[in-house]
Amino acid sequence: MLARHQELSRRRPCGGTQPAPRQPHEATRPMSDVDVTRAKAGTSARRAAAASRRLKFFSTQRVGLHQLAYLRGLAEGLEGAELAKRYLGIDHAAQLARVHRETVELVRAVARRSGHRKWRLIGIEIPAAAPAPTDGAQALPTVSQWAEEQGLDDWGEDELLTLFQERFADQLARPPSDPQQARREARNQALREARLELLKDLQNTVVEAATPQDDVAAWFSGEIVRRLRVAGAVTLGDLQARIRRGGRWWRGIPAIGAGKAQLIAAHVQRLLAAAPAAALPADAPRCASLSEIGTAGRDLAALGRGGANRAPMREYRVLQADTDVEAVEAWLKVRCTSKKTRISYEREMRRFRLWLWGSRRHALSDATVEDCQAYIELLRAVPESWMSSRNVGPGEPGWAPFRTQPSVPSQQLAINILAGAFGWLRRTGYLQDDPWEAVNRRLGDADDDWESDDDVDDPTTRAFTPAAWAALVDQVAIDAAQPKTAAGAPRMAWLLQFCEATGLRADELLRARRGSLVQRDGLWRLRVVGKGRRRRRIPVPRRIIELTRSYFDSRGLDFNACDRRTPLLGATTATDQQITYSALSQAFKGLLRRAAVRLPPDDAQVLRGASLHWLRHTHGTRSAERGMSANDIQTNFGHADVRTATGYTRAQLRRRAELIEEAFG
Incomplete structure (x- = not known):
């Protein structure tokens, strides 16, 4: 028994103390289950570091069937990388080493808490079994199988191994002249069998099937749990429902792209493959499928x-x-x-x-x-x-x-x-x-x-605050100096100022032409056909007209001599052609995202959620703050009912707070 103890003590548990680096002169050997803990040769340090920073998807609090299937495959001598890809969704060497270690540590801890005396067998390195016998040779039984067949269940382990070696000396991989090697191989075979039995027992006793009601923290690591919860996915059912919507379901989850989203979706599919559909609450409104x-x-x-x-x-x-x-x-x-x-x-x-x-x-x-x-x-x-x-x-x-x-x-x-x-x-x-x-x-x-x-x-809650507006204006100036965004900067600069001054709807702005701007008695007006085909004229300040002239110059157009059908807002590639709504909206969203980094987190989140229509609300809010009546706002906006415009007569929350602070603070 002392020899057995010394042999086991020489074996290194996976996930424990790291081995010394292999020396260049050491010979290579066939891959065993412990090899999956090492990053494959040839991976550069930069790629390995980048891969290790990817999400730790599968550090969990519970043991699932997919983890035991992975360990069972390793115990049976299957290739580790393929097992990790199939059962754990891991396809990168740097991830493979870490996730293997965490999986082993988790299953060993669960086995130990469950009272399994042989929990240390999980993840230890056991040399591969001897090669299979050639044609015509009889396959060796396992030690436990042979002992059961011979009725030797009550014999000690050392005595059984000695008898087994003597009985099958001619068929062992090592020659009979090396009894110590034969004894070691028989012991290794017994350890492999014990490990498989342990994994089988764990599958029947401690494995917990995932359900849609499970908290995501039970099946994902803390890093991704925080990101999922920010996006509203608190349970596996929440996450599964989001995935089933299709499209780019991962949008809104921080630091999740298409590749990581695919791994998450595959993992959720494995976890909930056999889970029943979640029942609706008894008081939920009836909604047929x-x-x-x-x-x-x-x-x-x-x-x-x-x-x-x-x-x-x-x-x-x-x-x-x-x-x-x-x-x-x-x-x-x-x-x-x-x-x-x-x-x-x-x-x-x-x-x-x-x-x-x-x-x-x-x-x-x-x-x-x-x-x-x-x-x-x-x-x-x-x-x-x-x-x-x-x-x-x-x-x-x-x-x-x-x-x-x-x-x-x-x-x-x-x-x-x-x-x-x-x-x-x-x-x-x-x-x-x-x-x-x-x-x-x-x-x-x-x-x-x-x-x-x-x-x-309150439409003023959907207007740009002074701080947000300043961030947008500053960002346009920054974009003008950047090669990638310089072409669209003049258009965005004009868009902000023109819409703040006129309050046009997006479709009205896209339909506006050079001929829509007319001058009478020294005053400029914009002729608009709005909702319900109602016609109206909007006064345009002289400052905005000068900005429009400059914008036309940037497009290579003469404001006074160009075709009357020239769009006020043009495309960057064909300056005399109208830009589409989708292209304009996408460009404006990009400006919002870039400007948001200049604001505090809460304000930045609001700015990123804004849209083109906020420019119209901003005009209404600024008009009311500067003393314009509800009737005048209604006329400018083209609203059929003056009550629609009364919402803008309320000052923004920030302005009201400042007034209250000044009066009572």
Whole structure:
């Protein structure tokens, strides 16, 4: 037994003290399971360091089947790199060494806590088994198998090994003249068997199957857990739902790109492959799956002929529609004066009708007050199964009604659109009553929603603060000196100043031409055709006209002599051509991201979430702060109702706080 103790003490546990570096003269040997702890030769120090900084995905608190499968494969002599790629999602040598060590340490700790006396066998180096016998030779049984066959279970280990060596001396890899080597190989075989039995027992006793309700901290390392939680993925179910949306689901998770996202998705798939779907809370709003609803066009087209809320006498109705589809189409034709408006209205109506039919088995003309209230609750927390980022059309595989959880302003807009549609259908006689009149359509009236109410009603919260505006202006100046951004800097400089002074909508700005700017009595005006094809004239300050002249000069155009059809805002490649909305939005988002680094973290996060429309809100806010009346703001904006402009008469929170501090501080 002393010899056995000395032999085991010479074996190095994986993850323990690091071995001395191999000397150049040492001969190479076949790869064993401990070799996976070493970075492969040829990897440069820089690549290895970069790889080691990648996320530590699989440092976990629990032992999973994938980890035991990896260790079992190593114990059976399979190639370590392939096992790590299959079971752990690791394909880089630097990662492989670290993750192997952490996996061994975790499983050994769990085995030790579970009372397994042989826990040290996990991860130790055991020389490979002797080569398999050649053709015609009889394969050796294991020591334990031979002892069981011979009825020698009660014999001591040393005695068994001696008898085994004598019985199979001719078949051992080493010649009979080397009994010590034969004894060592037999002992190694016994250790390999004991390790496999230990892993099998752990699989049956300590392995915990992952569930969607598990905290991500149980299956990921602390580094990635912090990043996932920042993005709202607290449980494995949250993360799985985000992945199932498709598209670039990892956007918004710090320091996660396409490559790391692929590893995370594969790991979640392994963990939850056999997990049951999470049950909805008992009080959750009923929302049928899209498979229950079917294709929207096929199932919803004929609905509404016998709707419970249909006006009874057709001859007295102004609208002569027979089905809900016909009625909705008539509403869209009357109310939508632009393609953009029609897309928005049609989308909200489609969502509501899909939910009505799939979850309540009601047509549009069957909708009740309870249906409307339940749909408002649905908008507050859209089920994950109803969201997808895949760029496909309605009814196509992978499509879902929502792309993300709607913000509070988006929820309010959807409610307003639906309420307006039902009001119109009632006024035209298609519906007998309007169920939306009986529900509270104003979001944020509840005590716990006061913050959302502020976001909905106060457009000044979506205006650039003075600090953010200064950061944008400074960033444009920096961009002008950088080769990569110099071409677009004049356009962005003009965009900021022109939109702050005029408050144009993005589509109005893109349609504006040189001929839209006219001078009368020494004053410049911009002729605009806005929403509802309403025409208006916006005064343009002389300073902005001079900036426009300079901007035209940067494009190689003469402001006074150029074609009247020349866009005010041009593309960088073809200066006399109109820029598209997507290109302008992308360029503006890039400016926001670059400028955000100049602000405190909270302000930077707000700035990164801004959009082109914030320029319009900024104009309204600055106009109100400088004494312009609500009626004048309404006229400049082209709003049909002056109440829409009254929101800008409230000073920004920062300005109000300064006034309160000055008065009472």
